[in-house]
Amino acid sequence: MSEDAIKIEGKKKKSLFIDKVREILPDGGNLNMCITCGACASGCPATGLENMDPRKFLRMAALGLDEEITSTPWVWMCTGCQRCIYVCPMKINIPELVYYARQSWPREERPKGILGSCDMALRNDSCSAMGASPDDFQFVVEDVLEEYREAQPEFKDMEAPIDKAGAEFFLNQNSREPVTEPDEMVPLWKILHTVGVDWTYGSKGWGGENYCMFLADDEAWEHVTRTALNKADELGCKIFLNTE
Amino acid sequence: MTFSVLAGLKKFNIDHKCEVKSIYEYYAKWIREGKLKVNSDWNKDLKLKFTVQDPCQIIRKSYGDPIAEDLRFVVKSIVGEENFIDMTPNRSNNFCCGGGGGFLQSGYVDARRAYGKIKADQILATGADYCIAACHNCHAQIHDLAEVNDHAWQTVHLWTMICLSLGILGPNEREYLGDDLKEVNVFHPETAL
C-alpha cells in the first residue's frame, strides 16, 4: 500500500478506457461482470510479470486507472492465449481489453520487433513479415523446386504453383522458410505431392504470419487478411488452408 | 495465422467464399484415407519419445478439442502410440508456450522465458526427446526454451516428422532433428550439402 489513495469524487468520468472497449466488443466483452474470483490469474503464465495479472489488469481498468493500464508493458507479455476466458465463470474477454490497451500505445512506441514486422507486411502484397516481395518469393520457390526435382527424381513431377486458378487449396507459408531456410518448405510440398493435392500459393497474401494483429493495428490487420482472402477467392480456391 | 484470419474475417466483416481450415485436419484425413502411408517402424527400436504442443491459436481459440485429437492421431501414427507422451494439461486447456501474441518479437526476453517456464517444465515432465510444434511461433519459442534448458529436447515441425516416417525426408531437410535422427531413414543421402 505504498501509493497514494486513488481519489474518486464528482461526476463519473465519461469515456473511461474500459467503457470505450465495452462499446466495441459484442456484449461488452462481459468486462463489467468480474467477480474477482481469480480463475484467470490462477491459470495465466503471465501472472506475476510486471507485478500484474489478468484479474488485476481488469480491476485497474474497472477503477479507471487508465493511465496505468495503457502504459504497462505487461500488455505485450499477454500472448492473448485465451486460457483465462476458457474458464472464466463470466466469460470475460480480457485479451480484447489487452488488445485495445496495446492499441492505445502510440504506434511508434509499440515494441519495435512487432512494429517492424507489421510494417514489412505492409510494404507489398506478399504480406510477409520479412518484407519478401512476390517476385522474390516466386524466385525462391521455383529455384528450390527445380533443385529438388533434379536431386530427388521420385519428385520430378512435384509442383509448387503460384496463382494457379481453380486449385482446391490456397496455402500460405511462413516467411521464415523462403527467406532464411528454404529447404524447410520442401517437406510440405512433398506431402502435398504424395497425396496428390491440387493446391497453390498466391502471389498476394502468401505470408503465413500476421504481426499486424499482434501490433493491434486494426487497419493493417484487416489489410493483410483481406489481401490473402481476396486472392484465394479470386483464384476460385475452395479451401483457405492454414499451415499453422 | 489461423486465428488472425478467422477473427479478422469476423471483426472486419470480410466477405469471402472460401472456407478457412487447418492443415492438421487434412493430415489426419489423408492418413485415414491411406493417401499418406505413414508408419512408425523407424522408431520401433529407437523408441524416441515425442510430445506435442497444442497451439492456442488453432486448438483453444479456433477449432477446439476435435482438431487436437486429429493432431494426436497424426503424431501417434508417425512416432508410434507407445512413444507419444502427452503434456498435462493439454488440448483446449493447454498452456500457451509464450511465443504468441508477438511476445517473441517484443523484446522482453527475460519475461518471455519466465512465462515459458511453465511450458518448459511441462515438456521436461514428459521426458520427451522431441517436442513437435506445428506452429512457427510455438516452434521458435519452444526451440528457445530448449536452448536455455540445456537442450533437454529437440523441437521439430510436424511436416518434418511426417516426411521422415514416409521415408522421403532428404538430408537437407533435417535442420531441427537431433543427432539421433540425422541419419535415420535418409532419402537421397548423396544430396547432402
Place this chain on the structure above:
Amino acid sequence: MKTVMNSHNESQSNNKVLVIGGGLGGIRTALDLAEAGRNVVLVEKDFSIGGLMTQLDRTFPTNNCDLCTISPYLSESVRQLPIEFLSMTRVTEVEGEAGDFTVTLNTAPRYIDLDKCTACGDCYNKFPECVRFTPGLDHRAPTCMRYPHATPQAFSVDMAKCNDIQQVVDICPAGAIVPDDKGTTQQISCGAIVLATGAGIFDPSGLDNFGYKNQPDVVTSLEYERILSASGPTHGYLLRPSDNEKPKKIAWIQCIGSRGMQKGASSYCSSACCMFALKEAIVTKERFGEDIETTIFFMDMRTFGKDYECYLERAKNEFGIRLVRCRPHSVIQRPGSNVLSISFAPFDRSELVTEEFDIVVLSTGFKVAEDVKKLAQDMGIELNEHNFAKTSNFQPVSTSRPGIYVCGMFESPKDIPETLIQGSAAACMASSNMPAPEKAPASEEDFPPEKDVTGQPPRIGVFICDCGNNIGGVIDVEELAEYAGNLSDVAVSKSVGQGCTQESMKEIQDLIVSEDLNRVVIGGTSPRTEELKFQDLLRRAGLNPYLLEIANIRDQVAWVHGDNPENALKKAKSLIQMAVCAVKKNRPLIEQTLPMNKDVLVVGGGVSGMSSALALADQGFKVFLVEKEDKLGGFAKNLRKTLEGEDVAGALGEMIEKTQTHENIEVITGANLVDHTGKTGMFRTGIQIGPEKSYRQIDHGATILATGTQPNRPAEYLLDQHEAVMTQADAGIFIEDSPEKVKALENIVMIQCVGSRCPDNPNCSRICCQAAVKNALHILDINPDAQIFVLYRDMRTYGFQEDYYRKAREKGVIFIRYEVDAPPNVEASGDKVNVTFVDPILNRPLMVTADKLLLSTGFKVDQKATERLARIFKLPRTHDGYFLEEHVKLRPIDLPVPGCFVAGTAHSPRLIRESIAQAQAAASRVQTILAKDVIHLSPVVAQVDGDKCAACLVCVRACPFNVPYINADGYSEIDPAKCHGCGICAAECPAKAIQLMKFEDDQIMAKLEGLFERKVA
C-alpha cells in the same frame, strides 16, 4: 402406510392430494397432510423414497449421521397413515382443475411383488447382475446408489440382464419374483398436487480443466459423501479412489456448475454448497484425523442460514479448515503420479502458488433435471428462466396453475431445513381449498389387547443394534449380546443388525410374542429419536409401551469412545446391565385423554403472523392474532419493493385488510403477553391490552410465535450523525419517494455487514446483500450515471438473487471486498462523506467522496423482549437470541415445547418469501396436532403421595410451569394434564412424597444397583 403394486382404481375423493417426489420435501408434505387427516398419494420415480439425503453421510450444522436423522422420517411414514405410496411411478398426464384433477400414473415393472419380498437378498447374492440394488457406490454412477433402510424394503429386478429367468424366479424363497410384470397405468383423481421433484446435480464431466472425467481422485461432493458414508463403498473409511490409500491433503473447489455463464453452468447460486463443503471438511477432520489438511477454494463464503456463520467460524478456528479465496483454474494430475496439483492466485498479490492434493472435491451445484422440466411443462406450470417453478414472493409455494404447489429444490436451490419448511407450507396450501377432513385420523387400531404382566416374573428380551458401522464398527455386538444373555431374568438376547429397519423390528416383535417376553431392553441409539418407534413396537406385540428401556450405546459408547474399543465394550456392558435391572421395575402406564381445543394463538402481526393466521382461518380455525404495536404489518411496513420488483406496500395492505376482516380471525393490537400455561390442545395465555393494560385470557390448542426480530441500528460510520449516512431500509424509502434527489447523486458507497458477523452479533443477517443490490439497481434505474461502490466481505446473493448481483455489475456497480480487521474509514466532508478503503486486488487505498453512504445494518435480536417471551413460553434461545427450534435440521418450525411453533424472523433473519413459507408451514404443523379430537396425556407425570406430603411448598416454588398447588385436603396436588414430566419437583421434594412415573426412585436405584453389581463381580 400401504405400498401398492398392482392397485386398481380405488374410490377417489377430492379430499386427496397427490405428492410427486419421495425425497425429504415430499415426505414432509405427505406426513403433514396425512397427520392432518388428508388422503395422500405419494409417487416416486425411483425404487425407494428418501431422495438425495439418503446418499449423504452427515448433515450440517449438527454433523449427525444422515441415515440416523432421516430414518425417523421414513419410519414415521411407514406407520398407519392414509398415505398410498407408489414407487417407480411417474406422472404422465394431468387433467382437470384445482379441486378436481385427474392424473394418469405410470408404474414401471419392478418384477417383484412388494407384499411378498422380504429383502432377504438371496436373489441379489445369486444374480447380482440382474438385481438392481447397489448398496455401495459406483464411483461414476451416483444414480445407482441405495441405502440400507430403503423404503420399500425390497429389491427390483432388471429382467433384461437375466439369462435364465426361471432360475431367478426359483431362487426366491418368498415367491416374490414376477417375471411377467408389465407395470401399471392408472388414473387417480385428487384435489391438489404438490411437486416435490427435487434437484438434479450438475455433471462436471464437460469441464476438462478440472479433470473429473479422467482423474479418479477428482470427485463430486456427492461422491465424497459416499466415500465418507458408513453405507458407502469404502464402508466409512476415507480412502483415495485411485489406490485406496488414506489421503493427507484434500481440497474442495466451490461453485462448480453454479454462478457461471459458460460450459453448462447455471448463473444462479446453489445456496447449500458452501455449508456442505464446510461440513465435509469438518467431518473429515473429526472422523479421520486432525492431521488431514483440508482446504476450501471459494469465491464468496455463503453461510447465511441460521447460526451458519458461527459454523464457519468453528470450521476455521476450531477445526483449522483452511479457506482460500480463489477459484483455481485447473486441477492437474502430474503424469505418472496420482498427485493433483492446483495453482491459485492469492487475492492480494500477482503471484501463482502451486500446491498438491490427494483428493479434490468438486462442490457441484443443483439444477432442474430434464424429466422434471418436461413434467412441469406438460402440467402447464410456468417456469422461470432456469426451469424452476415460478412462484411469487407472497405465494412462495404456489405455482402458476391453481391447485398445483411446489416445495423444495424445484422451487429454488436450498438446504434441508428450508426444504422441510416448504414441504410443510405446500401441505398447508394444498389443503387450503379442500373440505375439512371428515374424521380425525385413527390413532389406534388393529393392536392386540395389552397383556397383563402384573405379578409375572420378568422375562426380558435384550436386543442389540449395530447401527450400521456406528456401533458395530467400535464394539463387538455379538459379544455384548452374549453377555446380556447371561444376566438374570433375560430370556432372549440377540444382536439384530440395524434395529430400526422394518426387518429387524418385525423380528423383535415376533420374538416378544413367541418367547412370551414381558420386558424389553434395546441396546442401540438415542431414545430421543427412536423411543416412540420401539414403544409402538411393544404395543403391536401386545405389551404396554412403558415396559421398555433403551440403553444408548451409540451416543454414549460408540460415538464418544470410538478410539478405545476395549473399554467401550466394558461400558456398553454396564449400560446394558443397568437397563436390564431398571426394566424389571418398569410398570405399565396408562395414557389419559382430554378434549382438544382447536383455536390457535398467533403472536405477532407482521407478514409471518398474518400469513399463519390467514392460512389457518381459511381452513376454519379460530385464530387470535396478538400484536404488540397498534398496527399490523411489522417490519415489512418499512419496505417498498422486493428485489424482483414486486410491490410490498400493496401486498401488505391487502394482507392487513384480509386479516382484519376475516371472520375467523380476532386481531388484538397493542397487546402484551404476560403469562402462559398448559400444553398442546389446552393452552391458556394471559395478555394485557392497551394503555390501560386490561387483562384477558385466551384458551387455545396451539401457538405460533411470529414475533419477528429487530432492525439493527449500530452507531457506526456516522449513522444518525451525518445526513449523508442512512441504512439500506431507509434508503429503500428514500429512493422510492425522492427520485429527484436520487437523480442528483454522483457517488454512492454501500458498506455491508455493518453490525452483523461481528462479536456483538455474530451471525449473518441474510437479507442485506440482496437489499444492497436491490437499492443499487433501483438507483441506477433512476440515475444511470450514478457511480456506486459496494464494500463487502462476502456477497451472499444466494439462489436466484445472484442474477441481480450480476445485473448490478453489468450496469457498472463496483463491488470491492474489505477485510473484517480493516474496515472502511468514514469522515464527514461538508454534506458528503469521504469513505476510504483498500482495494485488496491492487492493494491500494481508494477514497470516494460520497453523496450518500448506505449501511447494510441487518437484524439484531431485541434481547429483552425475546428473553421475556422465552421465559413465558419456557423456550430455549440460540446464543444470539433467536428462538431455538426442536431440531435445527429436521424440525425447523417446531419449538421444543410441544404445540408451539415458530415462523419468520423470530426463527432467524429471512426474506418475506421465506417468512411466508415458514408461516404457512407453521400453519400446517398446527393442523397436524389439532386434527385429533382428543389430547393424549403422557403418563410420564409427577404423582404426589398425600400421606407423605408436608405441604412445605418446595414443589410449588420449584415447578417452572406453576402446576403444583396445595389442595383443600392440605397437600400438594399436581394436575396430570398440566404436568410436563420434567421431574424437578420429584427431585426437590424433601419428604420424597413425589414420584415421577417411569423414573421412580426404585427404578433409578435398580439401575444403580445394576451398575455396582457389575463392579463387584
